[in-house]
Amino acid sequence: MFRRFGVLMALAGISAAAHAASTTVAGFDGGSNDGFTGNAVFEASGGNPGGAARHAGDFFFNELRTGGIGEPANPGFLGDYSSFTNIEFSVDVKTNLLNDFIGNPIARPIGVMLIDHDIQGPSGPSGVYADLGILGVQFTPDWTTLSVTIADPTSSTLPSGWIGFGDEDPVTFEPILPAGATFASVLASVDEFRITGATPGFFFTNAFWDVQIDNISVVVPEPASLAMLSLGLLGCLRRR
Structure with missing residues (x-):
């Protein structure tokens, strides 16, 4: 009975710890x-919602x-992600206007960039970038x-679609990790x-913007080690 109760308490603790750090x-x-x-600018209304x-x-x-x-820091987006799997970064976007200098609608990329200042290269700190999607009134006129x-x-x-930066290839001049x-x-x-x-390796002309951003999110499932431990404890419980 004691072992069964102890296993259940351990599972509850694992579940609570994983949930607390998830989003x-x-x-x-x-x-x-x-x-x-x-x-x-940060506005009190007009978001998705708030x-x-x-x-x-x-x-x-x-x-x-x-x-x-x-600069300001939100620690929920920073630190060591190495013990997790299936980490999801997301953002809500809405394009009210995005035009070139003569007033024509255009499209621009938006992506997520992760930077490590500890390893520096000739072009600056090491980092990785992935496109999230395209901004433009043709693509994101409503919250997306x-x-x-x-x-x-x-x-x-690098996983498919990711770009490393901090250095550049001496032949192609494309960005690479240092x-x-x-x-x-x-x-x-x-x-x-x-x-x-600011997609690494690309250059952009100026444009006229009215784009809203909301709910920048990171969802981190429980660490793989915790998942394996919980499975082991469940197996122990079943054997009892």
């Missing part, structure tokens, strides 16, 4: 910046970031959720997190 959302409610900064960040003006690209040196999932943050190679950095090393030490249109 972080920057919803900008009440006009709060939720630890982010960038070329946006508040939202709004990029309105003449910009090359949109950007919201947390954890930059000397865009997301990307990292199945294995311990992979030494020496000593891998996808795994960045995910094990995320110092800065960005939702940005």
